[in-house]
Amino acid sequence: MIIAAIRSGTDPAAPLPPAAFHRWLEDPIYCPKCEATYILVLDYDDAISRHFSNESRRHLQMLRKAVMLGHSTDHRISHFETNGVVVTSHATPKPAPTPNPPPPSPRHPSPTASSNPRRRSFANVAFNFAPFARKLLLAPLPLRPRPA
Numbered sequence: 001m002i003i004a005a006i007r008s009g010t011d012p013a014a015p016l017p018p019a020a021f022h023r024w025l026e027d028p029i030y031c032p033k034c035e036a037t038y039i040l041v042l043d044y045d046d047a048i049s050r051h052f053s054n055e056s057r058r059h060l061q062m063l064r065k066a067v068m069l070g071h072s073t074d075h076r077i078s079h080f081e082t083n084g085v086v087v088t089s090h091a092t093p094k095p096a097p098t099p100n101p102p103p104p105s106p107r108h109p110s111p112t113a114s115s116n117p118r119r120r121s122f123a124n125v126a127f128n129f130a131p132f133a134r135k136l137l138l139a140p141l142p143l144r145p146r147p148a
Contacts, residue, residue, distance in 0.1 A: 001046045003059045005038040007078040014090040019043035036075045062087050
């Protein structure tokens with residue numbers, strides 16, 4: 001007997017357990033710390049057997065523990081499966097990353113990227129202008145007489 005627990009509101013991340021017909025159980029598993037709910041799926045023949053409550057006890061305990069431990073990862077795993085011995089978690093595949101759009105092209109090409117060797121870049125103009133600007137900034141300001 002294989003029981004799968006699928007988080008409500010999500011699709012199964014792997015194929016459902018092999019069966020002719022599946023039965024979705026009425027009693028889901030709830031995370032005791034938040035509002036996550038997992039719905040249980042198993043083979044119809046196993047679900048209607050006379051000894052289902054005794055045979056499924058270990059399976060359900062393991063799935064409850066897996067759901068409770070999944071709370072620490074914000075329930076990123078949306079599909080658990082157990083056969084009574086081990087719990088298998090099926091991660092939801094990550095969506096493909098969207099490529100970044102190319103940066104916008106500048107309206108005017110930069111002066112340094114110009115093919116004209118005589119054209120100076122802004123950095124060269126600012127560097128050549130610096131001594132003249134220093135003289136202007138350090139020169140005393142002329143005082144104007146106040147109008148009467």
